[in-house]
Amino acid sequence: MSATLDDGRGRRQSGYDAVLIAGPTASGKSALALALADALDGVIVNADSMQLYRELSIVTARPPAEDLSRAPHRLYGVLPAFDPFSTGDWLRLVERELEAITALGKQPIFVGGTGLYFKALTEGFAELPDIDPGVRARCRRLGEEGGADAVRHALQEEDPKAAGELKDLQRLTRALEVVLSTGRTLAAWQREAHGEPLLPADRCLRLVLAPPRAWLHERIALRARQMLDCGGIDEVERLLQLDLPTSLPAMRAIGVKEIGALLAEEIDREEAERLLTVATRQYAKRQETWFRNQMAEWERLDPSIEPAQEMAKRIADRFVR
CATH class of the missing domain: 1.10.20.140 (Histone, subunit A)
Structure with a gap:
């Protein structure tokens, strides 16, 4: 499935089946993916479990319309909130997307913060039996x-x-x-055989964004403020009107509980912003722990010292032979 592309100047690009970009929330993954898509004629594939849900755009920081218009994006907002979904379900969707992307001769670029998705993608995944x-x-x-x-x-x-x-x-x-x-x-x-991975790890360029904690915390605080200022309240209100079980993954997205409390007038806006910031920081810390323990061999990049465009150019140079 290795991509071979023309860069428009007569040179050929090859060497990796896919680029994988992981990292904690608010670390700049989407910006890097978009810059790489521009540089490599790529298609961006979502590897974030919450950005799958169509009702959750603002609270999950799904790519905005202007980004969607710059490069093809796949598996964003494709599920209804009442769908519990699973890692196996995601892999089945990914398999179809990879076939289509490869047929077009484009470079797959996976981006997201769900570590289990990346692990299943590159190491294989044991399908569990049907549950009664x-x-x-x-x-x-x-x-x-x-x-x-x-x-x-x-x-x-x-x-x-x-x-x-x-x-x-x-x-x-x-x-x-x-x-x-x-x-x-x-x-x-x-523990049983995981089967063949869709993308063997040694055929992928595997990247983890690892910014300094203080830099990431500033971005998380800004995201919490923007979520409240730019439509997140209305989005959560519409979701809650569906009266879905709280056990569903979509109902446990960061922002749903906190904004729900604001809508119920249990807390004020300032407290909602504080709680959003704290919850997102805690989530980012859990993500970083997963990446450290489960993705120790992935290449680390610091987005605080290099803009996405410059980082993408340096990465893209590896593809040109």
């Missing part, structure tokens, strides 16, 4: 009514290791669904 609908309904109802602590307590009896390691309600619920439905732990299923 009754088990799924019970587990999700438990999460909706009792939150992560209730699910963790139930999981403790079946899979104490997962109960101790997992923090996120979605992953806790998934682990409980699997062990109750199959009699085997999620980890046991994941």
Whole structure:
């Protein structure tokens, strides 16, 4: 699937099946991806689980219309908020996109902050068996009514290791669904053969944006302010009007809970901005931990010392032979 492109000056570009750009939220991933798409005749593919949802544009900082017009973008805003989706579902969509992009002779550029997507893309992914609908309904109802602590307590009896390691309600619920439905732990299923990856790691240019903490925190604070100033409140209000279960991934996007509290007049605007900033910083820290532990071999770039256009030009030079 290695791309071979003409750069318009008679030279040929080759060497990587795809460019992968990971990084914490607000680190400038989308700007770098867009600059690279310009330089490499690329197609940008979303690798962020929240930017998949069509109802979540502003609160997830999905690329704006002007960026979408500059380069082809795929898998942004393609799902309804009521769709729980999964990593396996994402990979199936990606497989179709890769076939189309390769047929056009363009360079795939994956960008996002969902580390598990990148891991599955480059290392393969173990598909889990179908979960009994009754088990799924019970587990999700438990999460909706009792939150992560209730699910963790139930999981403790079946899979104490997962109960101790997992923090996120979605992953806790998934682990409980699997062990109750199959009699085997999620980890046991994941230890099995993962199958062939869609994009082997050694055929990809793998990049992680790793800015200084203070620089990232300033950008996160600005994003929180812009979310409230530029339509985020109306967007969350429309989402909440759908009256969806709180266990759905879309309902747990950063901004939904905080702006929901503002709409309910439980907090004022200043407090909503503070809570948004804190929640986003915490999320960025979790992302950085994942990248450090799971993507140690990926190349690190510091976006605070090099503008996206300059960084993209330097990266693009690797493709020209």
